[in-house]
Amino acid sequence: MLSTLFLPVVLCLIFPVLFLFFINSLRTFKNSPCPPGPQGLPIIGNLHQLDNSILYLQLWQLSKKYGPIFSLQFGLRPAIVISSPKLAKEILKIHDLVFSGRPKLCGQQKLSYNGSEIAFSSYNEYWREIRKICVVHIFSSKRVSTFSSIRKFEVQQMIKRISGHASSAGVTNLSELLLSFSSTVMCRLAFGRRYEEEGSEKSRFHELLKELQAMMGSFFISDYIPFMGWVDKLRGLHARLDRNFKDFDRFYQDVIEEHMDPNRERADQQDMVDVLLQLKNDRSLSIDITFDHIKGVLMNILAAGTDTTAATLVWTMTALVRNPRVMKKVQEEIRNLGGKKYFLDEDDIQKLSYLKAVIKEALRLYPPGPLLVPRESNEDCIISGYRVPAKAIVIVNAWVIHRDPEAWKNPEEFYPERFLDCAIDFHGQDFELIPFGSGRRICPGIAMAVVTLELVLANLLRSFDWELPQGMVKEDIDLEVLPGITQHKKNHLRLCAKTRTNI
């Protein structure tokens, strides 16, 4: 008798408490102010005040005026901008679940097969499953290490090319070389093919990839003012997007068919298409993987992995030639370890603590994504006493956070020593350093990116001394950036490689 009464009594007590809590939080939300921000115009909001190509700098200026959380109006959509490590932690850790969505933007949705992949999918059951599957089967450290022979081969090829320039006293365009290296490695990992060597395929693929990046970062007015979608049509944006989508779709389709051909010559190791096709046939998975899912994931790997890795390599080399003290010190570390070895392997590199600090410092000062991939709030939430409504676009300005004077001493200085004997890392737990983001949406490609960065830099710095072309001084190496979602160096980095004679 007592036990039958127990449950109704508990429910009667709990329900009013929960109800009061709900009403109270609703009232708190309604009574909380919106974050401060510049006044916008009707309908377009602040869009007329913003320039996509220098957005992170404009948002930095605005954060100086309005503080580490401020609001903007992107057409009809509310947006908030976060510019301090403390608030980044609120968004990316404390309220991670609320802010794990991604806004649906026209270009990204189309090219991602309507979010049938990891990076641009909304936060939902499908995303959780496909991300889990890819983290285990594609991005795991075991899979990353099975690709080590590909990385080694491609770094050696690159060194041969640079040696050719060095012996003819030529100048090496590191921007071009590193982008070509990065896309070749990604293609080999993903498709098992080296599009570099294949004449017409090379230009087709590189042009496609460039256009994909451009379309991903394009501003579609319909994303913010839906009834003005006709402007995008008039500007020819939809036609351009459709063309790029169809070209890529055909490209992925060819690659998939090639892999499904029973007469295909098997390579020693599986590439990512092999793994994804195998998963497609795996009935024990919680979702049925379709060809669109496979194509979406391939797009992620190409779009998220190629430019970011190349840009980081270029910025690190740029920082080193501008800082000869650091260049000398890192080369000494590498050369002391390498001794007379012709090539430093991934195992050797684990001991290079100063090189690791150099990479961290380059990712701090020149994150390839100065603004993290935008998030979207799934529900109303209060951040730092301000109300953030559901469906708001949330931008985390990593560029400003990485220069926060409260977190960093002399933040503008390239000083890798700050990371020696210091536990701050970029795996998403230290909110003053978030080049790969944090929380549920953190970059799953960190292991793959870091091993590539270390291998390339260790061997470029071991094999060659790097000098400025004749007539140039280090101050001529500028830091101007190209507009785009990945921050590339605008003026190509051209250096003279001198082969070391004492090895």
Ligand code: HEM
């Ligand atoms: C230096 C290189 C790289 C940098 C700086 C970088 C940075 C980032 C950042 C900032 C995000 C957004 C994280 C967030 O929202 O919190 C991201 C997401 C992502 N990255 Fe990377 N990334 C790099 C390399 C790679 C590589 C090599 C791959 C794959 C081969 C990759 C795959 C992805 C994917 C799939 C996502 C989407 C994750 C999701 O939305 O759940 N990235 N990356």
